[in-house]
Amino acid sequence: MHRVLRRVDGPPGPRMRVDGRDVLMLAGANYLDLAGDPRVLEGAHRALEAHGAAAGGARLISGNVGVHEELEQRLAELALQPAALLFSTGYMANLGVVTALCGPDDHVVSDALNHASIIDACRLSGARTHVFQHNDPEDFERVARALPARGRRLLITDGVYSMDGDVARLRELVPIARRHDFWIVVDDAHGIGALGEQGRGVVELEDVGVDVLIGNLGKALGSFGAFVTCSHLVREWLINRARSFIFTCALAPSAAGAALAALDVLKAEPERRTRLAARAAQLRSGLTSAGLDTGLCQTQIVPLLLGASDPTMRICERALERGIYAQGIRYPSVPEGTARLRLTPTSAHSEADIDECVEVLVELVREQSRAPGAERAVNWGLA
Numbered sequence: 001m002h003r004v005l006r007r008v009d010g011p012p013g014p015r016m017r018v019d020g021r022d023v024l025m026l027a028g029a030n031y032l033d034l035a036g037d038p039r040v041l042e043g044a045h046r047a048l049e050a051h052g053a054a055a056g057g058a059r060l061i062s063g064n065v066g067v068h069e070e071l072e073q074r075l076a077e078l079a080l081q082p083a084a085l086l087f088s089t090g091y092m093a094n095l096g097v098v099t100a101l102c103g104p105d106d107h108v109v110s111d112a113l114n115h116a117s118i119i120d121a122c123r124l125s126g127a128r129t130h131v132f133q134h135n136d137p138e139d140f141e142r143v144a145r146a147l148p149a150r151g152r153r154l155l156i157t158d159g160v161y162s163m164d165g166d167v168a169r170l171r172e173l174v175p176i177a178r179r180h181d182f183w184i185v186v187d188d189a190h191g192i193g194a195l196g197e198q199g200r201g202v203v204e205l206e207d208v209g210v211d212v213l214i215g216n217l218g219k220a221l222g223s224f225g226a227f228v229t230c231s232h233l234v235r236e237w238l239i240n241r242a243r244s245f246i247f248t249c250a251l252a253p254s255a256a257g258a259a260l261a262a263l264d265v266l267k268a269e270p271e272r273r274t275r276l277a278a279r280a281a282q283l284r285s286g287l288t289s290a291g292l293d294t295g296l297c298q299t300q301i302v303p304l305l306l307g308a309s310d311p312t313m314r315i316c317e318r319a320l321e322r323g324i325y326a327q328g329i330r331y332p333s334v335p336e337g338t339a340r341l342r343l344t345p346t347s348a349h350s351e352a353d354i355d356e357c358v359e360v361l362v363e364l365v366r367e368q369s370r371a372p373g374a375e376r377a378v379n380w381g382l383a
Helices: 038-051 066-079 090-101 116-125 137-146 170-179 202-206 232-241 253-268 271-289 309-321 351-369
Strands: 015-018 021-025 083-087 107-111 128-132 153-158 183-187 212-216 226-230 302-307 339-343
Touching (some): 038 253, 066 253, 083 232, 107 116, 128 137, 137 170, 153 170, 170 202
Parallel strands (some): 107 128, 183 212
Antiparallel strands (some): 015 021
């Protein structure tokens, strides 16, 4: 099956219209249901009216407007960092940070399951890249010990791994990195806003400090764009050296205004994170109780691991027909033999929504497991 673009219509929420069908939306990243919140929309409208539909240029030329600087200050405060810098996308933030901080004489150490944008950033930096086994502090220690003394050292990892939903073991990784004189960069695109008592993400959960924290505005915060929090010195360096910041148009003011409003809701309504965690736990429990495999997930990203690509994509299509949008993920997005449905509940889903999702998926997996040749395609693991 070739990859295709799906048509998604309607205001963001727990139920949407996908390819002409009204379905439960379990394939998005609107984790706190803020993308359609009236207060967030009003924040976007205020910025739109004040600054227009576009910033009108790169920030170093004509595109630096007040709403950008206000948002950066608020994001730095959220992350407990001195400074912040906006980027147009999470991909561009990773490219900008790694290529600005590292060059051919330097060493980047990267988790084996880091996001594609991190992998591309490492390649483009020209630095020598070393990969350690996924979320394995002992293997990171082994790699760190073997590095030559020359050059800068940088550890980069996701905070929440986007395909498996597990959390970086920063409490163990950070002390190792400090002992070996590493800069520590964490891309917490899926953790910011969604995890931690204050919504500061995985660094809050793990109670650690890092040098550079990369976050996303288009997921839990319901807007668009990305940001980097860091020291004032690193921010100045990025402004002057990060090509994906320098050579692009600034973030649309409406996106920045929406994110500012979302930060207000994030602070005022911590119960959204509580509901999100409860729905994710309910989903994991329902699937695993039926004998299905959700891997090591600990967050609102819940993979239903199925194995072979073709039956996984058939289940994906059948689920859509039955009113559940849970996107199938296959090679090369994940390693061969680890195809899965990637499920992402939100704080707006009800217990009944999750029960419906579990019931449909268990039925479809049982149906597929009885298909001719299914036993050779995958270990379905049904109870």
